[in-house]
Amino acid sequence: xxxxxxxxxxxxxxxxxxxxxxxxxxxxxxxxxxxxxxxxxxxxxxxxxxxxxxxxxxxxxxxxxxxxxxxxxxxxxxxxxxxxxxxxxxxxxxxxxxxxxxxxxxxxxxxxxxxxxxxxxxxxxxxxxxxxxxxxxxxxxxxxxxxxxxxxxxxxxxxxxxxxxxxxxxxxxxxxxxxxxxxxxxxxxxxxxxxxxxxxxxxxxxxxxxxxxxxxxxxxxxxxxxxxxxxxxxxxxxxxxxxxxxxxxxxxxxxxxxxxxxxxxxxxxxxxxxxxxxxxxxxxxxxxxxxxxxxxxxxxxxxxxxxxxxxxxxxxxxxxxxxxxxxxxxxxxxxxxxx
Amino acid sequence: xxxxxxxxxxxxxxxxxxxxxxxxxxxxxxxxxxxxxxxxxxxxxxxxxxxxxxxxxxxxxxxxxxxxxxxxxxxxxxxxxxxxxxxxxxxxxxxxxxxxxxxxxxxxxxxxxxxxxxxxxxxxxxxxxxxxxxxxxxxxxxxxxxxxxxxxxxxxxxxxxxxxxxxxxxxxxxxxxxxxxxxxxxxxxxxxxxxxxxxxxxxxxxxxxxxxxxxxxxxxxxxxxxxxxxxxxxxxxxxxxxxxxxxxxxxxxxxxxxxxxxxxxxxxxxxxxxxxxxxxxxxxxxxxxxxxxxxxxxxxxxxxxxxxxxxxxxxxxxxxxxxxxxxxxxxxxxxxxxx
Ligand SMILES: CC(C)[C@H](C(=O)O)[C@@H](O)C(=O)O
Ligand SMILES: CC(C)[C@H](C(=O)O)[C@@H](O)C(=O)O
Numbered sequence: 001x002x003x004x005x006x007x008x009x010x011x012x013x014x015x016x017x018x019x020x021x022x023x024x025x026x027x028x029x030x031x032x033x034x035x036x037x038x039x040x041x042x043x044x045x046x047x048x049x050x051x052x053x054x055x056x057x058x059x060x061x062x063x064x065x066x067x068x069x070x071x072x073x074x075x076x077x078x079x080x081x082x083x084x085x086x087x088x089x090x091x092x093x094x095x096x097x098x099x100x101x102x103x104x105x106x107x108x109x110x111x112x113x114x115x116x117x118x119x120x121x122x123x124x125x126x127x128x129x130x131x132x133x134x135x136x137x138x139x140x141x142x143x144x145x146x147x148x149x150x151x152x153x154x155x156x157x158x159x160x161x162x163x164x165x166x167x168x169x170x171x172x173x174x175x176x177x178x179x180x181x182x183x184x185x186x187x188x189x190x191x192x193x194x195x196x197x198x199x200x201x202x203x204x205x206x207x208x209x210x211x212x213x214x215x216x217x218x219x220x221x222x223x224x225x226x227x228x229x230x231x232x233x234x235x236x237x238x239x240x241x242x243x244x245x246x247x248x249x250x251x252x253x254x255x256x257x258x259x260x261x262x263x264x265x266x267x268x269x270x271x272x273x274x275x276x277x278x279x280x281x282x283x284x285x286x287x288x289x290x291x292x293x294x295x296x297x298x299x300x301x302x303x304x305x306x307x308x309x310x311x312x313x314x315x316x317x318x319x320x321x322x323x324x325x326x327x328x329x330x331x332x333x334x335x336x337x338x339x
Numbered sequence: 340x341x342x343x344x345x346x347x348x349x350x351x352x353x354x355x356x357x358x359x360x361x362x363x364x365x366x367x368x369x370x371x372x373x374x375x376x377x378x379x380x381x382x383x384x385x386x387x388x389x390x391x392x393x394x395x396x397x398x399x400x401x402x403x404x405x406x407x408x409x410x411x412x413x414x415x416x417x418x419x420x421x422x423x424x425x426x427x428x429x430x431x432x433x434x435x436x437x438x439x440x441x442x443x444x445x446x447x448x449x450x451x452x453x454x455x456x457x458x459x460x461x462x463x464x465x466x467x468x469x470x471x472x473x474x475x476x477x478x479x480x481x482x483x484x485x486x487x488x489x490x491x492x493x494x495x496x497x498x499x500x501x502x503x504x505x506x507x508x509x510x511x512x513x514x515x516x517x518x519x520x521x522x523x524x525x526x527x528x529x530x531x532x533x534x535x536x537x538x539x540x541x542x543x544x545x546x547x548x549x550x551x552x553x554x555x556x557x558x559x560x561x562x563x564x565x566x567x568x569x570x571x572x573x574x575x576x577x578x579x580x581x582x583x584x585x586x587x588x589x590x591x592x593x594x595x596x597x598x599x600x601x602x603x604x605x606x607x608x609x610x611x612x613x614x615x616x617x618x619x620x621x622x623x624x625x626x627x628x629x630x631x632x633x634x635x636x637x638x639x640x641x642x643x644x645x646x647x648x649x650x651x652x653x654x655x656x657x658x659x660x661x662x663x664x665x666x667x668x669x670x671x672x673x674x675x676x677x678x
Contacts, residue, residue, distance in 0.1 A: 075530075079520040108559050110449040127466075127487070132524040142491035144528040148466070152481035179572070181418040185471040189483040191414075212579040215554060219583040220447050233518070237576055240551040244558040 001030045001299060004060040004264065008038040010273025011283035011327075012066025018285035018331025019064060019292045022311070025339030026304045027296065033060070037082060039070035039273070048081035054089055062295050063090075063266040066288065067273040080130060087123050090263040092256035093154060094161050095121035095235060096294060097270065099242035099252070104317035107245055115222045115246050118169070120162045121235025123256055125154040126186075128232040150186045150231070155193045161259055162229035163201040173226035175207040177214045177234055190231065215241050243270055250283075250325075251316075253290035255298060265298050267291040284325045286312060289334050311337035340369045340638060343399040343603070347377040349612025350622035350666075351405025357624035357670025358403060358631045361650070364678030365643045366635065372399070376421060378409035378612070387420035393428055397602060401634050402429075404607040405627065409614055419469060426462050429602035431595035432493065433500050434460035434574060435633060436609065438581035438591070443656035448584050454561045456581055457508070459501045460574025462595055464493040465525075467571040489525045489570070494532045500598055501568035502540040512565035514546040516553045516573055529570065554580050582609055589622075589664075590655075592629035594637060604637050606630040623664045625651060628673050650676035 005020065007013035020032055035053060042048055057063060063086075068078050086092070101107055101115035131147035159176075166174040176194045180187030191208070198206050207224075209217060211234045217224060218241045230238065243252035252270035269287030277283055290312055297305040311334045344359065346352035359371055374392060381387055396402060402425075407417050425431070440446055440454040470486035498515075505513040515533045519526030530547070537545050546563075548556060550573045556563060557580045569577065582591035591609035608626030616622055629651055636644035650673045 075520040075526070076523040080523065084521070106449075108448055108450070110445075110447055127485075128521055130523075132487070132522075134524050134527065136491075138531070140491050140495075142528060144489040144524040146466075146487040146489075146522045146525045148471070148485040148487070150483045150485075152475075152479050156479075179575070181414040182423070182467055182572075182575075183471070183485045184415040184419065184469075185473050185483040186485045187414070188473065189481060192477070212575045215576050216579045216583040216588065219558060219580065220587065233521075236518070236521075236551045237554050240555045241558065241580065244555040248559065249555065 001027070002060045003030050003032045004057050004063045005032045005034045006037050006063060006065040006068070007034060008066040008068040008273060009040055009070050010067055010275045010278040012038065012068065012273050014278070014281070014283050014327050015269060015285040015288040016064060016066035018327060018334070019288035021331045021335045022289045022308060022338055023292050025335040026307050027301065032064075038068035039073045039078060042073060042078065048078065049085050058090070058263060060264045062264050062299060064292065064295060065266055065268040067269065067271060069273040070275055084128060084130070086266060087256050090256075090266065091258045091260070092123045092263075092266060093158055094257040094259050095123040095232075096255040096257055097121060097235070097239040097242070097252065099239065099246045101246045102251070102313050102316040104319060105247035105251065106321050107247060109219065109245050112245060113223045117222065117225045117228055117242055118165055119228045119230070119235060119239045119242055120158060120165065121230055121239060122154065122158045122232050125150050126232035148183070148186055148233075150189050152189065152193070155189055156197070157259065159193045159197055159229055162227055163197055163204055166204045166227040167201055169226060171226040172204045173207065174204050175209055175225055175228050177209050177211050177228055177230035177238060179211050179234070180208075181210065186231070194229070211238065214238055218242055218245055239270065249287070251286050251290065253287050253294055255291065255294040257298060267295040281327050282325050283327050285327050285331050286316070289331070307338045308334075340366070341399045342369050342371045343396050343402045344371045344373045345376050345402060345404040345407070346373060347405040347407040347612060348379055348409050349406055349614045349617040351377070351407065351612050353617070353620070353622050353666050354608060354624040354627040355403060355405035357666060357673070358627035360670045360674045361628045361647060361677055362631050364674040365646050366640065371403075377407035378412045378417060381412060381417065387417065388424050396425075397429070399603045401603050401638060402605040403631065403634060404605055406608065406610060406612040408612040423467060423469075425605060426595050429595075429605065430597045430599070431462045431602075431605060432497055433596040433598050434462040434571075435594040435596060436460060436574070436578040436581070436591065438578065438585045440585045441590070441652055441655040443658060444586035444590065445660050446584055446586060448558065451584060452562045454585050456561065456564045456567055457504055458567045458569070458574060458578045458581055459497060459504065460569055460578060461493065461497045461571050464489050465571035487522070487525055487572075489528050491528065491532070494528055495536070496598065498529075498532045498536055498568055501566055502536055502543055505543045505566040506540055508565060510565040511543045512546065513543050514548055514564055514567050516548050516550050516567055516569035516577060518550050518573070519547075520549065525570070533568070550577065553577055557581055557584055578609065588626070590625050590629065592626050592633055594630065594633040596637060606634040620666050621664050622666050624666050624670050625655070628670070646677045647673075
């Protein structure tokens with residue numbers, strides 16, 4: 001197994017080190033190769049994702065990414081040129097984001113109840129395609145557009161994956177989140193696709209929430225959701241709401257999957273590079289470790305994934321919520337528990 | 340003062356009756372004319388918003404709307420043909436949505452802190468314009484698009500309004516919410532507009548949040564926000580999050596303003612027609628009454644708006660959170676308190 005590792009910027013390298021520590025404890029056979037990509041490289045060389053590096057990444061079984069970004073880099077450069085470029089070039093059409101409230105974790109909700117959602121966000125279409133432009137820039141007549149592209153091919157494959165995941169869970173419930181009453185063109189494609197595929201998965205019950213209502217229900221009644229499937233932009237927003245109610249971004253893991261297996265899938269914590277706390281040793285590596293769990297699952301090692309997840313669950317249930325996180329100590333504990 | 344009233348469907352007529360009760364108690368000179376629009380009329384006649392009705396509405400000083408919608412109407416029909424049509428035809432470019440946590444109101448947050456946000460959502464552009472289409476429908480090659488249109492004209496006027504509102508508040512703080520790192524074309528227009536106008540409003544401090552981060556901060560740290568300005572779709576989502584953390588949709592008021600005064604502005608609770616509880620007399624009319632407060636403010640009667648808001652604030656602080664709401668009783672109490 002060959003793993004490409006992109007530590008990135010800020011706290012990225014710090015949390016990735018702990019992720020690799022835990023990975024090494026359960027799967028010492030995985031060979032990790034680091035790649036220097038991110039704000040630092042761009043500052044130094046002007047390079048974002050050279051073609052040669054992209055080709056090398058393709059030769060791996062999976063990618064682990066920490067976080068990229070720095071306030072010194074203008075908005076959009078690293079996102080469009082590196083992060084989204086990886087997702088698009090490697091056809092990461094399934095963006096997998098579990099949101100589970102672990103025992104012992106303080107939710108900001110007064111009465112969170114049980115939360116165990118699997119959010120499946122489309123990763124290669126929608127408003128993220130970068131289609132659009134600016135006309136008459138910097139004049140009173142400026143017009144700026146953003147085009148959301150949605151294809152039957154792209155929607156079908158992610159909805160199918162969501163049905164499969166829903167079928168494998170105890171509740172077998174799938175909710176489509178969209179805004180079909182306003183975005184009627186794309187909304188119709190998404191609704192029809194869910195409707196059609198539901199005949200192939202009669203065991204799965206299907207529901208629908210408008211994105212605005214879903215963002216509210218995630219707070220007032222998150223227990224109603226099991227598996228969720230949604231478009232790229234709605235998924236970006238609602239998974240942050242889901243993360244917020246399950247203990248915050250420090251615990252939110254994600255996988256960017258090419259389900260076809262043609263390209264390596266990429267695993268990353270949902271949080272960013274947090275330059276404000278970089279170097280202070282207080283970043284929580286748990287989201288990265290949970291991402292390693294997703295990675296192991298994806299690489300066909302579910303029993304190792306279970307060990308990692310169980311280590312996290314145990315550790316969270318025994319953490320003192322008031323104590324400051326120590327990045328390396330958390331990694332040490334999780335590696336010992338999982339190994 | 341001439342007010343057009345659209346009670347609408349479901350609980351719409353029930354909450355509007357209470358809104359008018361309170362309005363009558365503070366401003367008996369306002370003459371209200373009812374208009375029959377909504378799911379019921381569409382079912383009966385196939386009409387959504389006849390041109391003649393639109394013209395009549397234009398002749399009023401303001402519009403009060405309850406809620407429209409029914410499960411029997413396919414998604415998009417009433418939204419595009421009536422609700423959004425009103426917003427677009429009447430140039431309601433400012434969608435005003437205060438989100439304040441009143442004393443005595445139970446927030447789902449364990450430690451809500453003080454929440455007092457004024458969300459200003461653009462109302463006539465963005466992904467709501469209905470621009471887009473479907474190619475090769477119902478084939479494996481289907482493509483569906485949605486185009487977000489953003490103009491300097493449209494963005495400037497709503498951002499200017501937001502600065503003006505921020506200037507009039509104690510904290511004088513304005514946050515732009517967008518997704519500039521991904522939607523770089525529209526994002527750039529919005530950021531540049533905020534930057535440029537900020538030189539005209541040096542007393543207002545300016546901040547920026549990505550929409551995903553904002554949706555999280557509304558839950559984990561809502562106190563950081565004062566006035567917010569954002570695009571139509573992001574505003575739709577984050578104002579529901581804001582409503583959720585301040586006691587729910589039963590309290591969320593909104594105004595759809597044509598700030599130029601050319602067309603009547605429209606006031607409506609954020610909630611929908613709630614057909615499940617229609618007729619049972621338990622709908623909370625408070626959001627409608629607060630919308631009446633926004634209406635009075637907009638019609639240049641701030642002292643009456645204050646009375647209405649104070650009545651709501653007092654009533655909420657003395658409500659038994661466990662008692663069932665009685666629509667007419669709440670209206671009676673608020674009318675007595677405000678009158
Ligand atoms: C950094 C940004 C491009 C990214 C996204 O919008 O997808 C992030 O918010 C995420 O959710 O992974
Ligand atoms: C009903 C729908 C068209 C509307 C919107 O999306 O604007 C509603 O959600 C709102 O927020 O007023």
